[in-house]
Amino acid sequence: MVLEKVLIVDPIDGEYTGDVEIKEGNIAKIKKKHCVPKSVLMPGFVDTHTHGYMGIDCLKATSSEFENWAEYVKKEGVTYLFPTTVSSSKIILQNVIENFLKANHPSLMQLHLEGPFINNEKAGAQNKEYITSFSLEKLPNLKGKVKIITAAPEIYNFEELATFAKAENIKISLGHSNGTYEHFRKAYEMGIDRITHFPNALRNFHHREIGPIGAVFLHNFYVELIVDNVHLSTNFVKMMYRVLGPERLILVTDSISPTGLKDGRYELGDLEITVRDGIAKTNEGVLAGSTLRFIDAVKNFKKITNCSLKELSMVSSYNALKNLGIKGGRIKEGFPAKFVLLDKDLNVIKTMV
Amino acid sequence: MVLEKVLIVDPIDGEYTGDVEIKEGNIAKIKKKHCVPKSVLMPGFVDTHTHGYMGIDCLKATSSEFENWAEYVKKEGVTYLFPTTVSSSKIILQNVIENFLKANHPSLMQLHLEGPFINNEKAGAQNKEYITSFSLEKLPNLKGKVKIITAAPEIYNFEELATFAKAENIKISLGHSNGTYEHFRKAYEMGIDRITHFPNALRNFHHREIGPIGAVFLHNFYVELIVDNVHLSTNFVKMMYRVLGPERLILVTDSISPTGLKDGRYELGDLEITVRDGIAKTNEGVLAGSTLRFIDAVKNFKKITNCSLKELSMVSSYNALKNLGIKGGRIKEGFPAKFVLLDKDLNVIKTMV
Numbered sequence: 001m002v003l004e005k006v007l008i009v010d011p012i013d014g015e016y017t018g019d020v021e022i023k024e025g026n027i028a029k030i031k032k033k034h035c036v037p038k039s040v041l042m043p044g045f046v047d048t049h050t051h052g053y054m055g056i057d058c059l060k061a062t063s064s065e066f067e068n069w070a071e072y073v074k075k076e077g078v079t080y081l082f083p084t085t086v087s088s089s090k091i092i093l094q095n096v097i098e099n100f101l102k103a104n105h106p107s108l109m110q111l112h113l114e115g116p117f118i119n120n121e122k123a124g125a126q127n128k129e130y131i132t133s134f135s136l137e138k139l140p141n142l143k144g145k146v147k148i149i150t151a152a153p154e155i156y157n158f159e160e161l162a163t164f165a166k167a168e169n170i171k172i173s174l175g176h177s178n179g180t181y182e183h184f185r186k187a188y189e190m191g192i193d194r195i196t197h198f199p200n201a202l203r204n205f206h207h208r209e210i211g212p213i214g215a216v217f218l219h220n221f222y223v224e225l226i227v228d229n230v231h232l233s234t235n236f237v238k239m240m241y242r243v244l245g246p247e248r249l250i251l252v253t254d255s256i257s258p259t260g261l262k263d264g265r266y267e268l269g270d271l272e273i274t275v276r277d278g279i280a281k282t283n284e285g286v287l288a289g290s291t292l293r294f295i296d297a298v299k300n301f302k303k304i305t306n307c308s309l310k311e312l313s314m315v316s317s318y319n320a321l322k323n324l325g326i327k328g329g330r331i332k333e334g335f336p337a338k339f340v341l342l343d344k345d346l347n348v349i350k351t352m353v
Numbered sequence: 354m355v356l357e358k359v360l361i362v363d364p365i366d367g368e369y370t371g372d373v374e375i376k377e378g379n380i381a382k383i384k385k386k387h388c389v390p391k392s393v394l395m396p397g398f399v400d401t402h403t404h405g406y407m408g409i410d411c412l413k414a415t416s417s418e419f420e421n422w423a424e425y426v427k428k429e430g431v432t433y434l435f436p437t438t439v440s441s442s443k444i445i446l447q448n449v450i451e452n453f454l455k456a457n458h459p460s461l462m463q464l465h466l467e468g469p470f471i472n473n474e475k476a477g478a479q480n481k482e483y484i485t486s487f488s489l490e491k492l493p494n495l496k497g498k499v500k501i502i503t504a505a506p507e508i509y510n511f512e513e514l515a516t517f518a519k520a521e522n523i524k525i526s527l528g529h530s531n532g533t534y535e536h537f538r539k540a541y542e543m544g545i546d547r548i549t550h551f552p553n554a555l556r557n558f559h560h561r562e563i564g565p566i567g568a569v570f571l572h573n574f575y576v577e578l579i580v581d582n583v584h585l586s587t588n589f590v591k592m593m594y595r596v597l598g599p600e601r602l603i604l605v606t607d608s609i610s611p612t613g614l615k616d617g618r619y620e621l622g623d624l625e626i627t628v629r630d631g632i633a634k635t636n637e638g639v640l641a642g643s644t645l646r647f648i649d650a651v652k653n654f655k656k657i658t659n660c661s662l663k664e665l666s667m668v669s670s671y672n673a674l675k676n677l678g679i680k681g682g683r684i685k686e687g688f689p690a691k692f693v694l695l696d697k698d699l700n701v702i703k704t705m706v
Binding site for chain 2: 181199200204205206207208209210213214217218231232233235236238239242243
C-alpha cells in the first residue's frame with residue numbers, strides 16, 4: 001500500500017511532503033517530494049490512561065469488550081491502548097488481567113494499574129475502601145500484562161514497590177499523592193520519571209513547599225495531562241507548554257465508560273457517578289475521570305498552544321512511548337505502520353494499526 | 354583613583370580581569386589585563402523594597418535618619434536605596450515625602466509606596482485601617498519623590514491609578530493582591546511588568562486558576578524576591594532561577610527597622626511586631642517584612658542557585674534599574690562609579706557611591 005501526497009509528521013524529522021509505502025505492517029519506504037498534500041500523516045496516538053469507553057469499563061470488561069474498545073478508539077486515531085484500572089480488590093484486578101490476557105487486538109498493549117497503592121487524602125474518585133500501602137502479596141499475578149502502576153511516593157513500602165517494578169520492567173507513575181517536593185525528588189533520584197494526570201489529585205503548590213509542581217519544574221519528569229478544559233484550565237496548559245516545552249508532556253484521556261454515551265448515571269469501578277454536560281462527578285462532587293476522546297485532546301492542545309504538528313506528534317504519541325521504552329511514535333522507514341491519517345482540521349480519515 | 358587587578362563583573366559584558374579608573378564619579382577607563390584578581394568588583398546593589406534599618410522606620414524617619422540609613426546599608430554594598438512606606442494616612446505619607454525631600458545622600462533615590470491601594474484580603478502585615486481603593490485625592494503631593502507604588506490590580510479605580518502613574522513616570526508594582534490570572538494579564542497588557550515580593554501576599558496557584566504565579570510564567574514580569582530562606586523556600590528560589598533565568602529576578606530585603614538590632618518587640622508603621630531568631634511577625638503570626646541585609650540576600654541567592662557572578666550582578670543591581678528605566682548597574686566606561694568591592698567569599702571590602 002502506498003499513501004500518496006501526504007504531509008508526513010515525525011516527532012524528530014519534522015514535517016515534509018511525500019509518499020509513504022507500507023509493507024508487512026511496517027513503513028517500508030518514504031519518498032520525499034514537493035507536492036500539495038491531500039492529508040496529514042501522524043504517528044498513531046497513544047492513550048496510557050483510560051478507564052473505559054462506550055459503556056465498557058476496564059474493571060468489568062470481557063476479552064471481546066477489550067477488543068471492541070480498541071476498535072472504538074481506533075476511529076479516533078488511537079493505535080496504542082493501555083486500559084487502566086482503578087483501586088480495587090486483588091480478586092477483581094486478577095480477573096481484569098485474565099480477561100485482558102485473552103483479548104487480541106494490535107492496539108491492545110498492556111494494562112495501567114491506577115492504585116491501589118495511593119494516598120487516601122488524594123483519593124479523587126478512587127474507592128477509599130481499596131486504597132492501601134504496598135506489599136507484594138497484595139498484587140495479583142501480573143503475567144507480564146501490566147506496564148504502568150500509579151502509586152504515591154509517600155506510601156509505606158514505596159521503595160519495595162519501586163524495586164519490584166524495576167525488576168519487572170514496569171513504569172511507576174507518581175499520582176494520587178499528598179507527597180512533598182522531597183518525596184518526588186527522592187523518587188526521581190530512584191529513576192522514577194513519570195506523573196499521573198498532573199497536577200490533578202496532587203498536593204498544591206506553595207512557595208514554602210513547592211510540592212510535585214515544583215518537582216516538575218526542577219526535574220525532568222514526564223507528565224500526563226488531561227486536556228479536556230475541565231480538569232485543567234487552558235491557561236495552565238499554555239503555561240506547561242511555555243515552561244516545559246513539548247518534550248515531557250503526555251496527552252491522556254482518563255476517559256471512563258460513559259465516554260461516547262449520553263449524560264446520566266453510571267458506575268466507575270463500584271462508585272456511582274453522574275455525567276452532566278459531559279463532566280463526570282462522584283456523589284461528593286469530585287471529578288471522576290473524563291468523557292474526553294483522544295482526538296479532542298489533540299485538537300484542544302493544538303488550539304490552546306498553537307504548537308506545530310511535529311510537537312503535536314510528540315505529546316500525542318512519541319513522548320508516551322519513549323517514556324515507556326517502546327519503539328514507535330515515528331513516521332520513518334523501519335518503524336511499525338501504526339499511524340493516523342487526518343484532514344487539515346485534524347479530523348480522522350483513517351487509522352492503521 | 355585606580356582599582357588595580359580586580360575581577361570586573363558586568364551584567365552584559367560578563368566577567369574579566371583588569372584595572373578600573375574612576376574620575377569625577379564616573380568609570381573613566383577600564384584596562385583589561387590577565388592577572389590574578391585581588392577582589393571582585395560588582396555594580397552597587399539596588400534595594401527597591403526596604404522599610405527600615407537599625408531602628409530607623411521609613412514612616413517616622415527624619416531627613417538625617419534617611420541619610421544615616423543610606424550610610425548603614427552602604428556597608429552592605431547598597432548604592433541605590435528606595436525607602437519604602439507601608440499603608441498609612443495621607444498626612445503621614447505626606448510627612449515622609451517632606452522629610453525625604455530634605456535628605457541628601459547619593460544613595461537615596463526615590464520612595465516606594467507599598468499600599469495603601471491594595472487588597473484587604475492580602476494585607477499581610479499592613480494595617481487594614483488604611484487600605485483603600487484608589488482616588489487621586491487620597492494621594493499626598495508626591496513632589497517627584499516617588500518611583501514605585503505597590504498596588505493590587507483588582508482594586509476599584511486601578512486603571513485610573515495606572516494612567517496617573519504612567520504620566521508621572523512612576524512604576525506600578527503589583528502586590529498584596531487576591532487578583533486572578535486575568536487581573537494580572539490585563540495589567541501586563543497595560544504595560545505593568547513588575548510584581549512586589551513575589552509570590553508573598555498573592556493568590557496561590559491552582560491548575561484551574563493559575564493566578565499571578567501563572568502570569569509570571571506566561572508573561573515577562575519582573576519579580577521582587579525576598580531571599581531570606583524564610584519568606585521563600587530555597588527550592589522555590591531554585592525553581593524561579595531554573596524556569597525564568599536571571600533576567601527578571603530582583604533581589605529585595607523588605608527589611609524593617611529592627612534589622613541589625615536584637616530580637617524583641619518593635620513597631621512596623623503602627624503595628625506591633627515581635628522579632629524572634631531574626632524572624633519578624635505581627636501579633637497574629639503573619640510575617641512582617643524581614644531582617645535581611647542585602648549582602649546576605651546576595652550570598653543566599655548565590656549559594657542556592659550556584660549562579661555566575663554575572664548573573665548575580667543582574668539580580669542584585671542591573672535588573673532593578675533596567676526595570677525602572679534608570680541608567681546604571683554596569684561596570685563599564687561612562688557609567689556612574691557606583692560599585693561594591695568584594696572578597697572571594699562576597700564579603701564587602703568597600704562601597705563607592
